[in-house]
Amino acid sequence: MTLTDLFRFALGSLGGHRLRTALSLLGMVIGVAAVVALTALGEGARRYVIDQFASIGTNLLIVVPGKTETTGIPGMAGGTANEITLLDAQALDRQIPEIDKVAPIVVGTEDVSFGARRRQVAVVGTTYEFQEVRKITVGRGEFLPKAEMQRGRSVAVLGLKVARELFPGGEEPVGRIVRIGGWRMRVIGVLAPRGVQLGMDVDDVVIVPVVTGMKMFDRRSLFRIFVQVKGTADLEAAKQKVIRLFVARHDNEEDITVLTQDAVVSTFSQILGALTLVVGAIAAISLSVAGIGIMNVMLVAVSERTREIGLLRAVGVGRRQVLTVFLTEAALLSAAGGLLGLAVGWSAVGILVEIFPALPASPPLWAVGAALALSFGVGLFFGWLPARRAAGLDPVQALASR
Amino acid sequence: MIRLEKICRTYQLGGQPVHALVDVDEHVTPGEHVAIMGPSGSGKSTLLYTLGCLDRPDGGAYWLDGREVARLSDEELTEIRRHLIGFVFQSFHLVPRLTAAGNVELPMLFAGLPRGERRTRVEAALAAVGLTDRLDHRPDQLSGGERQRVALARATVMQPRLLLADEPTGNLDTTSGRQILDLLDQMNEAGTTLVVVTHDPNVAQRADRVIILVDGHVVRRLPGRDVLMAANLFAPPEPG
Numbered sequence: 001m002t003l004t005d006l007f008r009f010a011l012g013s014l015g016g017h018r019l020r021t022a023l024s025l026l027g028m029v030i031g032v033a034a035v036v037a038l039t040a041l042g043e044g045a046r047r048y049v050i051d052q053f054a055s056i057g058t059n060l061l062i063v064v065p066g067k068t069e070t071t072g073i074p075g076m077a078g079g080t081a082n083e084i085t086l087l088d089a090q091a092l093d094r095q096i097p098e099i100d101k102v103a104p105i106v107v108g109t110e111d112v113s114f115g116a117r118r119r120q121v122a123v124v125g126t127t128y129e130f131q132e133v134r135k136i137t138v139g140r141g142e143f144l145p146k147a148e149m150q151r152g153r154s155v156a157v158l159g160l161k162v163a164r165e166l167f168p169g170g171e172e173p174v175g176r177i178v179r180i181g182g183w184r185m186r187v188i189g190v191l192a193p194r195g196v197q198l199g200m201d202v203d204d205v206v207i208v209p210v211v212t213g214m215k216m217f218d219r220r221s222l223f224r225i226f227v228q229v230k231g232t233a234d235l236e237a238a239k240q241k242v243i244r245l246f247v248a249r250h251d252n253e254e255d256i257t258v259l260t261q262d263a264v265v266s267t268f269s270q271i272l273g274a275l276t277l278v279v280g281a282i283a284a285i286s287l288s289v290a291g292i293g294i295m296n297v298m299l300v301a302v303s304e305r306t307r308e309i310g311l312l313r314a315v316g317v318g319r320r321q322v323l324t325v326f327l328t329e330a331a332l333l334s335a336a337g338g339l340l341g342l343a344v345g346w347s348a349v350g351i352l353v354e355i356f357p358a359l360p361a362s363p364p365l366w367a368v369g370a371a372l373a374l375s376f377g378v379g380l381f382f383g384w385l386p387a388r389r390a391a392g393l394d395p396v397q398a399l400a401s402r
Numbered sequence: 403m404i405r406l407e408k409i410c411r412t413y414q415l416g417g418q419p420v421h422a423l424v425d426v427d428e429h430v431t432p433g434e435h436v437a438i439m440g441p442s443g444s445g446k447s448t449l450l451y452t453l454g455c456l457d458r459p460d461g462g463a464y465w466l467d468g469r470e471v472a473r474l475s476d477e478e479l480t481e482i483r484r485h486l487i488g489f490v491f492q493s494f495h496l497v498p499r500l501t502a503a504g505n506v507e508l509p510m511l512f513a514g515l516p517r518g519e520r521r522t523r524v525e526a527a528l529a530a531v532g533l534t535d536r537l538d539h540r541p542d543q544l545s546g547g548e549r550q551r552v553a554l555a556r557a558t559v560m561q562p563r564l565l566l567a568d569e570p571t572g573n574l575d576t577t578s579g580r581q582i583l584d585l586l587d588q589m590n591e592a593g594t595t596l597v598v599v600t601h602d603p604n605v606a607q608r609a610d611r612v613i614i615l616v617d618g619h620v621v622r623r624l625p626g627r628d629v630l631m632a633a634n635l636f637a638p639p640e641p642g
Contacts, residue, residue, distance in 0.1 A: 001514050009511065016499035311495040314456055315509040315556065316484025318477060395456045399495065 001321065010328040017301065021333065024297040027290035028337020028375055029344055034283035035371040036345025036363045041352070042276025044361025049268045051360065053261055059100075059232045060133065061239055062259040063092075063225040063246075083221030084256060086210065088249060090149055092227060096241045098234040103130040103226040104149065104210050108217035110181040112206055114166040114173075121162050122205045123180060125213015133226045136202065141174035141189030144209055152211030156185040161203040163190045180206060181216055235260060280367050284374060290337065291378030298330055298386035302393075309390050310398025319391040326387035327380065334379020338372045345371075403467060403564065403595050404430035404453060410461030411448050411618075422448040423459065424618040432563070435587075435596045437609035437626060441636055445618040446599045447568055453597060454487050454566045455479045467563075484513055488557030488594075490586075492569035494549045496541040502528060502552045503537040509560050527555035531585055547578025554585055558594075565589060567598045571605060583608060603629045 001009075014021045065084045089104040106125040111118055128146040130136070136143070143157055158166070158173060167173045173187045185208065194202040214220065229238040239258050246256045302309070309322055349361050411423040422445040430436055438446045451457035452464065455471055464471040467486060474482070496505045503524045510520045528534060531551035541549055550570060557565060567586060571579030587608060590596040598605060606612045609626035616636055624632060 001512050005511055005517075012499060012504075307495060308497050311497070312508070312512070313480075314454065314483060314489045314495075315512075316480055316482075316487075316560070317509075317512040318480040321512055396451050399456075399491065 006324065006328055007332070010325060010332055013301075013305070013325075014329055014332060017304075020297055020300065024290075024294050024333055025337045025340065027293035028287070028334055028379070029341040031283070031287035031290040032338050032341025032371045032375050033345035033348060034286050035280055035367055035374075036342060037348045037352075038283045039276050039280040039367035040345070040349040040361045040363035041359075042272060042279050043364045043367075044353075044359045046269055046272035046276065047360045048358065049272060050265055053265045053268070059229045059235055060261050061227040061229060061235070061242060062264075063088075063227060063242060064257045064259060065221065065224070065255065067255055067257055084225060084246075085221055086149055086214070088246065089222065089225050091245060091249060092225065092242060095245060096238060098229055098231075098238040098241065099227055100230045101129040101133055101228040103127055103133045103228075105130070105223045105226060106210055106213045106217065106219055106221075107223045108213065108219075110206075110216065112162060112166065112178055112180050114176065114178045117166050117168075119162070119165060121159070123213060123216065124205050124207050125210040125216070126207060127210055129228075130207070130226065133228045136194065137192040138189045139192035140172075141187070143189055144207065145188075147209075150211055152209050152215060154183060154185045154212065155188045155209065156180060157189040157191060157207040158187055159191050159201070159203045159205045159207075160193050161201070162206055163187075180208070183212070183216060185212075276364070276367075280370070284370070287371070287374050288378055290375070291334070291382040294330055294333055294337075294379050295382035295385060297333075298326060298383050299389070301329070302326065302386045302390045305390075306393060306398045306401040309393050310395050310401070313393075313395035314399065322393075323387045323391035326390045327383050330379045330383020330387065331376065334375050334383070337379070338375035341375065342368065342372065403432040403434070404428065404597075405465040406462065407464075408462035409449075409452065409459045409464060411445070411452065411457065411459050421618045423452070425462070426615075426618075426620055428613065428620070430595060430597065432595055433590070433593050435590045435608065435610045435626075436598070437606035437612045437629075438597065438599045438615060439601060439603075439606050439612055439629075439635065440615035441601070443617075444615040444636075446601075446615055448618075449615065450566050450568050450597065450599045453564075454489060455482050484509060485560060486562055486564055488560065488562035488565045490550070490553055490557045490565070490567040490570045492572040494541070494546075494553045494573075496549055496552060496556075498541055501538045501540055502533060502544065502548075502555075505541070505552055506556045506559050508556060513560065523559050524555075527559040528552070530558070531555045532581075545578070546574050547581060550574060550578070550582050551585070554582065558589060562594065564595045564597070567596070569600055570598065571600070571602065579605075603635065 063084060086104055089102050092099055093102040103126050108123050109120055110123045112121050126144070127149055128144050131143045138157070139160065144155065156178065163173045166178060173190055176187050177184050178187055191202065208216070227238070227242065229235050239260060242258050243254060247254050312322060345363065349363060353359065353361055406426050406428040409423050409426040413420040413422055426449065438449055440446045448457060452459050455466070466482065497508070506524045506527050507520050510523060528537060531554050533548060533551055533555065536544060536548060544552065565586070570582050570586065574582065583605060586596060586598065598609065600606055607626050607629045612624050612626050612629050613620055614622035614636060629635070
């Protein structure tokens with residue numbers, strides 16, 4: 001029997017039971033589509049995060065108070081034993097030649113109001129350098145003045161959203177005086193739209209000079225220090241020098257952690273990669289359920305076609321040929337289900353990207369391959385039992401069955 | 403063609419042994435036309451399936467075409483069924499989703515015959531049973547007689563030397579039944595050995611020889627022409 005004849009015969013019997021075929025296909029389609037769509041989502045999340053980090057520069061060091069042994073993200077969980085100060089930031093700037101720019105950060109939440117309009121926003125205290133380190137662009141007016149770190153002027157730069165809400169109807173915010181907490185501050189600029197970046201909505205912040213911020217929140221210490229190194233090649237050397245400097249300044253105690261982008265990115269990448277894998281694995285379970293569906297359908301097919309099998313045996317069809325016919329049917333079912341599922345999953349991802357253009361979701365190649373291979377394998381695996389049952393039927397009893 | 407020596411076949415039915423065939427000795431020569439008769443449950447069909455290498459006896463010896471069947475592997479038996487034997491059943495056993503042509507093609511499909519030859523043989527076989535205009539009809543579009551003629555075309559398309567028919571007219575009206583029997587006779591006259599299981603004396607009377615089975619025993623052998631006249635057919639002959 002040629003392969004073409006075998007396929008034609010198998011397709012004929014699948015086509016002879018359309019509803020049954022369609023139902024078992026459906027299970028496979030859902031399984032494969034789930035694997036494709038869910039892994040695409042996971043992969044999209046991973047790439048989104050990586051892109052976010054890349055957008056804030058690659059030659060960046062982040063100094064965080066407290067010591068964490070592992071490459072986690074310290075400071076996020078709170079708990080800072082020792083403090084980093086503005087003097088530390090100034091020392092970094094002056095004493096380490098590899099360092100290009102230093103941007104100290106202090107953050108808090110305050111009420112911001114203009115006239116009767118008032119809302120609570122995140123306030124970031126920093127310096128002129130922050131603009132370059134975080135690649136922020138100003139839409140109107142200007143950013144914080146390039147001045148000494150220690151000068152605490154009463155000026156503020158508004159995020160676009162804050163500006164629009166405090167000054168609706170196209171009113172010009174630059175030059176106006178707003179109230180932040182108990183402070184009167186002059187608006188000197190409005191940021192260009194940027195959106196959410198690393199969990200912070202840059203459109204929804206107010207930026208003030210770092211000293212002003214520290215006074216506002218009554219703090220002596222910084223939240224963290226962003227350090228931009230001159231070249232990526234200097235990154236590791238700069239990191240070691242930063243640590244040594246802090247050890248020298250903090251009574252020979254290493255009480256800070258210096259994060260590099262790499263560490264943060266690879267941590268996120270690992271977490272999200274694992275997430276993708278887990279989600280993919282869960283989806284793969286639905287694939288094996290689909291396989292059981294195929295087995296069920298094939299078992300029904302075998303018992304419905306018992307007489308046919310008996311007849312085939314009577315006209316000189318061997319056991320192995322019967323086995324091959326039923327396995328081929330299972331394989332065709334699962335392969336068709338796999339391909340259809342791929343198409344459905346891909347379309348779902350396409351629609352998702354259409355709705356959320358920011359998410360670079362696309363199924364990883366390994367997941368597509370695995371879903372297809374798995375669907376085919378599952379079909380064959382679960383098709384084996386019914387096929388063997390068909391091949392093992394006693395021809396006389398099969399012919400006599402009703 | 404066929405030689406049976408002390409063939410026995412016992413089934414287990416509900417824990418009870420059923421002796422379907424007991425010490426059956428028989429000899430069928432090539433080209434012979436033999437009818438097997440007997441009441442229901444006498445073992446007729448078991449004997450036919452044994453002859454067709456679908457059922458294996460659990461005692462005795464069966465030589466088919468000079469080969470002892472018990473010594474043959476499953477693959478060899480499959481080969482024998484494919485090339486040497488044709489089956490016709492009471493309930494036709496056509497595959498419902500296939501056309502008449504598709505049903506006749508089945509044995510050749512699995513035997514690996516090339517497409518062109520299959521087509522030629524299908525047309526010839528269906529023409530031989532008078533169904534040239536029914537090639538693309540499915541079984542549910544055919545009458546009972548037509549279905550059995552399709553089945554007959556399928557049974558003969560591989561040009562077997564032994565044709566086994568299990569109550570071939572059992573589900574047919576008299577006219578269709580006669581057509582089928584005429585076709586079987588034609589094939590027998592062309593040299594095919596024919597073994598027919600029937601309980602109908604009108605069918606059996608066409609045979610050269612009739613074997614009467616009762617409870618698995620061969621109780622009587624008589625020429626086909628004597629069947630219609632024989633009184634008390636399923637009783638053993640009076641001694642003497």
